[in-house]
Amino acid sequence: MNINAKKDELIDVILKDAHSQIQPPDSWEAFRGRIEDRIYGGDMPSISITRLGKDAAFWRRMTLAMAACLVITLALLIYILGYSGGNWRQETATDGRGLLSQAQLHQLSTAFSHVRQLFGRHCPWMVVDSGGEGEIGVDNQTIETAVTNKVIVVRLAVNVENQKATPLYLDVVTFSDQQVSFRTPLADDLAIDVSLKPVLTNVGKIVVEIKARLDDGSQAGGVMTVADNVFTSLVRVRSNSSWVNIDAVARSVSNI
Amino acid sequence: MDELAAVRTSQAGDRAAFGVLIDRYYRKIYRFAYQFTGSHHDADDVCQETFLRAFDNIKKLKDCNWGWIFMIASNLLRKHIKQTEYKKTLPAKLLDVASVEVAEDESTQPFETLSRKEKAMIIHKQLQTMPELMRLVTILILMEGLTQKDAAGILTCSEATVSRQLDAARNWLRARLQNLI
Numbered sequence: 449m450n451i452n453a454k455k456d457e458l459i460d461v462i463l464k465d466a467h468s469q470i471q472p473p474d475s476w477e478a479f480r481g482r483i484e485d486r487i488y489g490g491d492m493p494s495i496s497i498t499r500l501g502k503d504a505a506f507w508r509r510m511t512l513a514m515a516a517c518l519v520i521t522l523a524l525l526i527y528i529l530g531y532s533g534g535n536w537r538q539e540t541a542t543d544g545r546g547l548l549s550q551a552q553l554h555q556l557s558t559a560f561s562h563v564r565q566l567f568g569r570h571c572p573w574m575v576v577d578s579g580g581e582g583e584i585g586v587d588n589q590t591i592e593t594a595v596t597n598k599v600i601v602v603r604l605a606v607n608v609e610n611q612k613a614t615p616l617y618l619d620v621v622t623f624s625d626q627q628v629s630f631r632t633p634l635a636d637d638l639a640i641d642v643s644l645k646p647v648l649t650n651v652g653k654i655v656v657e658i659k660a661r662l663d664d665g666s667q668a669g670g671v672m673t674v675a676d677n678v679f680t681s682l683v684r685v686r687s688n689s690s691w692v693n694i695d696a697v698a699r700s701v702s703n704i
Numbered sequence: 705m706d707e708l709a710a711v712r713t714s715q716a717g718d719r720a721a722f723g724v725l726i727d728r729y730y731r732k733i734y735r736f737a738y739q740f741t742g743s744h745h746d747a748d749d750v751c752q753e754t755f756l757r758a759f760d761n762i763k764k765l766k767d768c769n770w771g772w773i774f775m776i777a778s779n780l781l782r783k784h785i786k787q788t789e790y791k792k793t794l795p796a797k798l799l800d801v802a803s804v805e806v807a808e809d810e811s812t813q814p815f816e817t818l819s820r821k822e823k824a825m826i827i828h829k830q831l832q833t834m835p836e837l838m839r840l841v842t843i844l845i846l847m848e849g850l851t852q853k854d855a856a857g858i859l860t861c862s863e864a865t866v867s868r869q870l871d872a873a874r875n876w877l878r879a880r881l882q883n884l885i
Contacts, residue, residue: 452878459877460846464823467847470735473744479734479751483726486752487759488719 487529511567520562520584546617547677548603548699556601557701560621573622575630583630598624599701600646600654605679608634609691624648634692639663640685646674646698654698658682662692674698714762722762725773726755733777739843740781742832750780772849774858778840785836829878837861838876841869881882 472479511658556576563584576582600622607615622628629643644658656674660683661667668685679695686692705713709769713721733754738747754777765772796865818826831839837859844855845866852870 452874455878455882456874459874459881461821462881463827463842463846463877464849467735467739467818467843469724469820469824470738470828471731472734472748476731479748480726480730482748483730483752483755484723486756487722 493530500592516562518567520559533536546603546605546615546679547697548601548619552619553601553699553701555601556619557622560599561699571623571626573620573626573628575621575632576619576626577632578617585628585630589642598648600624600648600698601701602644602646602654602656602696602698604642604644604682604694605695606632606634606640607693607695608687609693611690615695618642620644620646621701622646638687640692642694648700652700654700656682656695656696656698658694660685660692660694662687664688672696711762714759715765722759725758728753729773733773734847736774736777736843737781738826739831739847740839741784742828748783750777750784753780771854771858774844774850775860778858779841782836795809826881830877833875834876837865838869838873841866842873842877845870846873 483548490680526589556574559576560572560574563574566572567586572584572586574582602620602622604618604620605615606618607613616632616634618632619698620630622630625645625647627642627643627645631640631641632638639662642658642663643660644656646655646656654674654676655671657669657671659669660679662685666686668683670683672680672682674680674682674696676697676699679697682694682696684691684693705721707728710724710728712719714725714732730751734747734751737742737750737754741750742748757776757780758773806848831842834842840859842856844850845852845860850858850867852863856866859866
């Protein structure tokens with residue numbers, strides 16, 4: 449046996465002896481009890497770990513949901529900021545037409561894509577007015593009917609006759625064949641409830657079914673094919689001594 | 705009850721049978737964990753977690769190779785070592801007992817004249833400075849007495865790797881302990 453083998457033999461003995469002396473600071477019996485407690489009961493760390501895992505998963509989902517909300521809010525904010533300070537108002541003010549531009553469609557579709565991600569399989573809709581106010585909704589009853597690969601942007605121009613103020617513009621973004629209902633103020637003491645359903649037909653035209661009702665109970669409705677390059681008169685509602693007119697242009701958005 | 709029967713009965717949900725397995729291995733796993741981590745607290749925690757995972761997953765154990773529990777422990781230890789910054793100090797209890805003597809005698813006094821506790825402390829101290837895989841091989845083969853094949857299975861590496869690590873460990877130990885043997 450060479451000298452290294454003798455050293456190894458000695459080291460092996462020392463190692464095994466050193467190893468055998470290790471024991472918990474209290475006692476083996478106490479440690480054995482802790483194992484049993486851990487597995488079968490006591491403070492049940494394993495189960496608490498599992499629960500913590502579920503909690504962690506829950507909070508992770510909550511964080512993701514909140515992050516999604518933040519993204520949507522930011523998207524809407526960006527959109528609204530661009531909206532209120534950008535070309536749209538200028539265009540409206542200068543040429544009076546207020547038609548949907550390609551840039552506005554892009555902004556709306558981007559914002560709506562974030563909203564859509566938030567609601568998953570449900571069908572959301574979104575309304576943004578020219579004052580920068582936005583509203584998001586989900587109509588669960590229309591899940592079956594909404595055509596979720598066809599998104600339509602309808603720009604409503606609401607104006608009260610005999611008033612010199614510029615029309616109130618409302619951009620409605622929704623799926624084809626989905627009902628959208630919302631309420632919007634027209635003046636300090638006047639608001640209007642609007643319910644509309646745009647449908648993209650097989651030939652590419654957009655037909656809008658609309659019902660409008662004022663606070664005083666007067667209402668009107670109709671179904672019109674809406675153009676994309678000129679405002680089409682949808683409905684007129686009598687309001688005391690004047691009329692509330694709702695006109696619309698509409699575009700489909702294919703790249704959402 | 706032999707080990708195979710204990711595993712089979714445990715798989716059927718018998719706690720007493722699992723208790724047999726705990727009795728058979730808990731000291732080994734504790735020592736294994738302590739030698740690797742250098743901390744009673746960590747060894748306690750890792751050992752408990754090892755048996756807990758074994759209990760939770762024993763139905764998945766197909767070949768009744770209870771070396772599996774060493775595999776669970778070694779995986780936990782490797783994970784643990786990555787997550788923890790270890791203080792390269794000796795356990796407090798051992799330090800209390802023999803730190804003064806070792807500081808003076810470690811390099812000069814032959815092993816024969818040291819107490820068993822002092823020897824254990826020196827060995828343990830040296831192990832803490834060993835590379836991770838070499839340390840695992842040393843503990844499993846030289847201390848626990850496992851075969852190279854079993855160690856390779858536990859560490860999920862080849863026997864050739866274990867053999868190389870074992871040779872390196874022997875050289876390493878001879879060099880570190882040459883003044884003591």
